[in-house]
Amino acid sequence: MKKIRYYGFLIFGAAGMAGLFLLNFLYLFLALGLFSLGLIAVPAALLGAAGVIHITTDLPFFSLMFVSVGTLLLGFGMCLGAFIVCPASVDRLRCLRVRLSWKKRRCCDE
């Protein structure tokens, strides 16, 4: 019974960790994507308003600026957040590796 419970926890724990890492990766992807989009959108909106480049949009200037700056700030904030989220996940991975180690399994079997 103990053994079944142990393996049950192990399998569900591993699946949970895999899901967590996927979420982590998506978070990082989104953060970097939003940040780089904002980095391009803000100067593009300014240059478009100055008439240096031509941008096609039906948004008024202020609305476009707000959305661009908002995207930049959101991306920046999420990138900062990645410094908290990612190390926590690395710590959990270390825990999982210890759990999956042969020593621990042998202990449990005994």
Add this chain to the structure above:
Amino acid sequence: MNKLKKLSLMFIILGAVFIAAGAALAYFRPFNSYNDAVSDETLYFGSVRELIVITGSLPITVEYWDGDDCEVSCIGDLPLITDTDESGVLRLTQDDSFSLSLFTARRDSFGVTVKLPRRTYRRVSLTSSSGDISAQPISCESLEISTRSGNISLFGADDRAKIKTESGNIELGISALGGDMELSGGSGDISLTLSKRLSVCMEYMTEKGYCTARGFAEEFENRRGDAVILQNGGEYLLKITTVTGNLTVNGEQ
């Protein structure tokens, strides 16, 4: 770590507030509200002999009408780019691949509708990326229809029609054949109606598609792989190729 958490949260909230404010500004702007941001125009062109329409996601409809001029109505994010020349070529282009829109109203009614006076045209060429194309039987020397993922619907076609799609469905009615004809599809299904009078040998070549034939001497349902249908001696060749798309052929009753 706590400081970093606070800073990150502050930026995220500030960013979300800015985006919401930008969206609200676009939505509630006092002049030129978002409803008017949709381009809705009707243009008239005289003495058109050749029609070329190229769109991105806009559906295209071509039909005959009783007027003397060619009427073009377009509802979309951006106005149409029109170009005419002395030889009677009318070129309509609509590229919406770089447009950025929020709260676009009337998305369902977007499209280009071309109404042509009843006469014979030199060439009609309709191309779209993801927009559907539907056309009435148009009398012309050459008819070219191609899409990437849009569906094609054409009734009363003949051998002068060249129809091609990558992943769209094709719905086609063939009323006359004066020569061989070719239809090219990809992963979309093809639904074909053949007139009883046609003398045709239809060759269906596919990699993974299924064929259903109804209303012919030999009938079959969901037969996998290549198929041949012969009607009235098979004078002309109708070649249909797909990759994974299925074919349904109905003999006109």
